[in-house]
Amino acid sequence: MALTKTKQELVKRKYEAGLEFTINQTDIVVLVCKAWTASFARKETNIKAIVKRGWGRKTLNYNTLTHTEILATKPGH
Numbered sequence: 001m002a003l004t005k006t007k008q009e010l011v012k013r014k015y016e017a018g019l020e021f022t023i024n025q026t027d028i029v030v031l032v033c034k035a036w037t038a039s040f041a042r043k044e045t046n047i048k049a050i051v052k053r054g055w056g057r058k059t060l061n062y063n064t065l066t067h068t069e070i071l072a073t074k075p076g077h
Helices: 002-016 025-039 043-052 059-065
Strands: none
Touching: 002 025
16 A cells, blocks of 8 residues: 555656656665555564564464474475
């Protein structure tokens, strides 16, 4: 959602500046950087999601090692 909003803002600014009404390859990095912060760099919500899934500091390695799909790839399994 943040990427869509960021693209809309960019196109609007280009329109107001009288520039071409398109998104160019050179615009992609700027769009992703702005959208990334709104979508993924949210520390508090990320911590809540990690805790809710049981991926805490102590359990992350344990849960990973006991996951059935990962165990199936273990040599000699």
